[in-house]
Amino acid sequence: MGTVGALGAIRRLLAGRRDLRLVLTAGLVSVTGDWVLATGLAYCVYVLTGSTVASAVTVTATFVPQVFLGPLAGVFADRWDRKRTMVATNLLLAVGLAPLMLVRDRSQVWIVVAVLVYQGAVSQFFAPAEQAMLPRLLAEGEVVAEGELLTANTLLAQSRDLARLIGAALGGVLAAAGGIRALAVADAGSFAAAAAFIGFVRAGGRVQAAQHAQHTQHARRVADVVRELGAGLRLTLARRVLRVLMVFVLLTGIGEGVMGTLFAPFVRQVLHGDSRAYGLIAAVQAIGGILGGLAVAALGRRVPPARLLGFGALGFGAVDLAIFLYPLGYAAIWPAVLGMIVVGLPGALTVAGMYTLFQQHTADAFRGRAFGALIGVEGICQLVATLAAGYLAQAIGIVPVLVVQGLCYLAAGLTVLLAVRENDVQPRRPRNVRRRSATQA
Template identity: 65%
Template sequence: MDSAKTVKAVKAVGGITAVWQVLGARRDLRLVLLAGVVSVTGDWVLLTGLAYCVYVLTGSTVASALTATAGLLPQVFLGPVAGVFADRWDRKRTMIGADLLLAAGLLPLLAVGGRGQVWIVVGVLLWQGAVVQFFAPAEQAMVPRLVDGAELATANALVVQSRDVARLCGAAAGGVLAAAGGVPALAVADAASFLLAAVLLRCVRTSGEVERRSRQSGRVVEVFGELGAGLRLVAGVRVLRTLMLFVVLAGTGEGVMGTLFAPFVRDVLHGGGRTYGLISAVQAVGGIVGGLAVAVFGRHIPAPRLLGVGAVLFGAVDLVIFLYPLGYLATWPAVVGMVVVGVPGALVMTGLFTLMQQYTVDEFRGRAFGALTGLFGACQLIATLSAGFLARVFGIIPVLMFQGLCYVAAGFMVLLMLRGAKVGTEINAGAGAGTNVGVAGAPIM
């Protein structure tokens, strides 16, 4: 027993050392992580505060659903196409330009002061959702350039952990700012975060130019042909097909959660803005712990196992959070539950990002991510629209339970469908109708 503990301790120390080596040696990774912390903190300030403000102004779960829908529509219709442009444009410049456009797009929120201006919130969320579709695939395609292949899982775990740090700060601040300064205060905080993030990204030295295996004319008319090549890539690799099924279930669950969690806190737990901000934020505490654990030990755990086990645990803990108020009405169990659920949440995100990056080449990475994003958004949109109406018929708790069940089902699906698949970072893909996809490597489970 003592020798086993010693081996575990040595592995832990070695893992921590490896994490610090990655951070110490990768200046550009540090800058991208810091930029992510800053901008995502602002996002959580805005989104957490807006979710609460809109529900307070309108008192309607349907209004909450329609507001959330505004941010999802661009993801559905622009996500796949934006991924094509992420494979055409310099990724670093795309990220910087998107941050500047996101900051400018928040200015109309300064005019929101009552129920009659909720339409402005919808317009701003449409703009933000559209611009983010160009930022996200560029960022995902950029990460593998910042590290060696063996460091990819560690880098993704650090990205996830940085997002959880941002959530911890931003979600709590969002609830406070929403109560103290309303929507204008939220807009100012988020705009400042985007501007600072753009400055940090400007300091990144790694090239954002796309590595191409095939010639492209750059004409816009070819966008749909390039999109088709990306979709064929996704359809041709079993792991990527499995990820598509996963995001169908996860997107459905997240649509329900995004619509009904604020009403759950306000009407079921009888909490106010600060309570909502606290409960939303503390999931990041578990996420930070989970992200650190994955960063330390992730290189020894297959990415499919991270994704599958993480999803099952995530859904199970969510079910406990949604069901306990039926027998005991208090807010502290929700706070504890949200801390706990952050740990498997970190496993899910790290596994998902790593699998997607491992099974795509640089030239197709933006399109593959865009396809998954668009599918996720479509399922989230349908669930968002449905959740607000279903909650009025069946109640908030019964509909929220569906979110947890979706994640449990998605996790078991990944564990079953990817058993015996092979890891490989070598994908042979060509543009056009004759795209061929091949994967080679060792068993992943």
């Protein structure tokens, strides 16, 4: 199946699926704004302070809520109407950016940190709701074909790649032209628009009544939140594929914590680039991601999601190592730009493979809290790695610490390829999970 076949598969999936088109459009708009803010803010904070520790603290602010609220948010994604949750979080995120309009010098960086903590907290309720909702947009919550689910996740990833291409480049320009205030206005507008698009979705967002009664009895009592958190953790520990995914996000979370902290200092100090160069380098990964999405659509019916995930992570780690190490002999911008385009290809395989594998092995009633358990683990790793990266970079240099990111992806890819077996393809029924305790898993 070539490019023409891949495009045909995408067209067939989107035809007649109005709700899916709306959600993809909303994601494109809001993630564009996120990249505008994230790219420009990372550079602005480093320019204001000149400190990798300050950069680490800023990035850490987005991970702290993930650690404490990620699993909890997953529980509520299985309780609340997922569509309304997605609309409400977008509106709250838009309003929460207002304090950034006050930031003018390094003494006010604490405002940036406070806003990012708030943004990170609210966004935790969006991610599990979106992941739980996506299969329902294809078949009203029923089982869908693996190829369709993989293509839908690929389209979601491609919309985010396109958002990155636009938003990261625009973030560098806005950071130079209007500073933090311009970044805040752009991101707030994107959240408001995304809320409007999701508001037109017709599909219901609540867990089916029978499933809700079966898995979340007496949900109004506070004590049941703890019980449901435990159910999500038991689900993750009881299923082999989900245990492997937990190890995967643990390793890649460490890598992403390092990358998020040190990539802006890498561009400025190692490559001697300005904010526009940083925006360009951050943006062009999306080009490879878009092309990689076509490859996923072409391979989806022939290559299992686990193989896409494993080989994608290996390729991602290898290319990242090349990006981090080439300046030791040749400090120029263009190889980094080329490398970021190339790394987008395996990145697309990784994202589509991971989310498809996750959705295949979780029932609708458990999907939110299982996703919350995974992002909670990821958040802990990112938090620790972010803080460590800021201090280690000052002690031993930026490049040696960045190498850890590439090595983590190599280890994660090998873990998936070695640990996920062919007979793990079909998910087991949720009732098997309830018969087993976490210690038995």
